[in-house]
Amino acid sequence: MTNDIRAAEPARQHPSPPEPDEPVSRPAWFVPLLRRIHFYGGIFVGPFILIAALTGAIYAFSPQIERMVYSEELTASSKSTDYLPLDEQVAAAEEHVGEDAQLAAVRPAATPGDTTRVIYEYDESPSGLHDPQRGIFIDPVTGEVRGDEGVYGTGGSLPLRTEIAQMHRHLFLGDWGRLYSELAASWLAVIIIAGVGLWAARWRAVRRSKRKQKGMLLPENSARGLRRTRSWHAATGIWIAAGGLFLAATGITWSTYGGANVADLRTSMDWQTPSVETQLNPDAEDAGVHDEHPHHGHGGEQAHDTHAVDVSGIGHVLRAGREAGFTSAHVELIAASGEGEAWSMRDVSMKLPTPEIQAVAVDPATYKVTDVLAWDDYSFMAKLAQWGIWMHMGTLFGLANQILLFTLAVSIGLLVIWGYVMWWQRRPRHNPAQKVGNLPSRGSLRRAPWWGKALITAGLGLIAWFLPLLGVSLVAFILIDMLLALRQRRASASDSRLATTRSKP
Secondary structure, three states, rough: OOHHHOOOHHHHHOOOOOOOOOOOOOOOOHHHHHHHHHHHHHHHHHHHHHHHHHHHHHHHHHHHHHHHHHHHHHHHOOOOOOOHHHHHHHHHHHHHOOOOOEEEEEEOOOOOOOOEEEEEEOOOOOOOOOEEEEEEEEEOOOEEEEEEEEEEEEOOOOOOHHHHHHHHOOOHHHHHHHHHHHHHHHHHHHHHHHHHHHHHHHHHHHOOOOHHHHHHHOOOOOHHHHHHHHHHHHHHHHHHHHHHHHHHHHOOOOOOHHHHHHHHHHOOOOOOOOOOEEEEEOOOOOOOOOOOOOOOOOOOOOOOOOOOOOOOOHHHHHHHHHHHHOOOOOOEOOOOHHHEEOEEEEEEOOOOOOOOOEEEEEEOOOOEEEEEEEEOOOOOOHHHHHHHHHHOOOOOOHHHHEEEEHHHHHHHHHHHHHHHHHHHHHHOOOOOOOOOOOOOOOOOOOOOOOOHHHHHEEHHHHHHHHOOHHHHHHHHHHHHHHHHHHHHHHHHHHHHHHHHHHHOO
């Protein structure tokens, strides 16, 4: 009987030995923070990025547009190479402009069928051009004047191309307009970095599904709605991320505040672009001017004092430079800016392969070369900076470079548009009054560990110092977010009070 009772009793549960304390997982914070940065940057700065992308796409093919519009000025009557002496071509230009015109530079015809460009200083700047000059286009075979147009910068762009560049740079709004392009370039880099982080997090989350991973590299055309738009946005974004970062980094060099800090950094690190010495007296105080940012935004030609320029020996100057090893067909002869100054020759091709000799200085009295600037005289960082500028302008690799820039610009514009479309597609279906999707959840930074908060704070401080406009706009976004959060809390409190009032009898 006792045994039966014991058998009927449930088996005693012996407590298992205590498990060691398991670490409590901290809620995710980094990916949500990236999502908020990506979202807010895209929503608020997206229009500026879109404008910069579209104007940049137009600028990419501005040389071809310029060639078509100004075909009369840029094209000689024949492709004969039986050119008149260079001094006679310049004399034809001087007869056209008058004796009081101040010669600045001469660009001999680079290839058969091209015109020679004789450049003069303007007495007054025409409307719409900054630091312009006057270009007289001479047929090198006949000496005929083919055109008279304003020219600008090292690239020698004509009015239409200059207008396209100014539209891309500041939307014809002057210095205030330059803030738009700086804001776009600064935030483009931040948005791309955050987007790549989100893409990497999602790639890791779906790493066990090859089908889903494939959809992150190639758009899913079979999908519909939000999924399809997100696929196009993600796949396009990851493929053009490196190019977008390049455009942002090089674009900053043309900006007002960030560009000044880049220039200061290059000076402190001795990464400056060297220039040929044109002073025949090396002990003189004044230094020559070198334009690192051609017609795409900054610059202008070397300043010239008003004085008579003897052009009778310009052919000897060109010959002396050739004998010194200057091989580029795209050459600009810059007139001596005053007494004690040399003529100089510089390469204006702005493409690869980079000519071994970049510039030479020639004494106008003796036609002896007084200084030679070789490509090897550039530091490695100066070479990278120069190549980066030329690539941003679309000249480094010729037509291939232009196609690449156009593709990048159009892709960046589409990414902005897809971002807004996704925001609209995420709108809650149960609330027709809400026309767009919900904002990313708040509190990600509060959930971060102490080291994460320290890194974010230090990073934001460094960004605000080096890119002041980005820092100011980031503070503005934080304030806007705080106001939205306060509004949401007040609305929730009001709804709670209303619900309590209705529940009372």
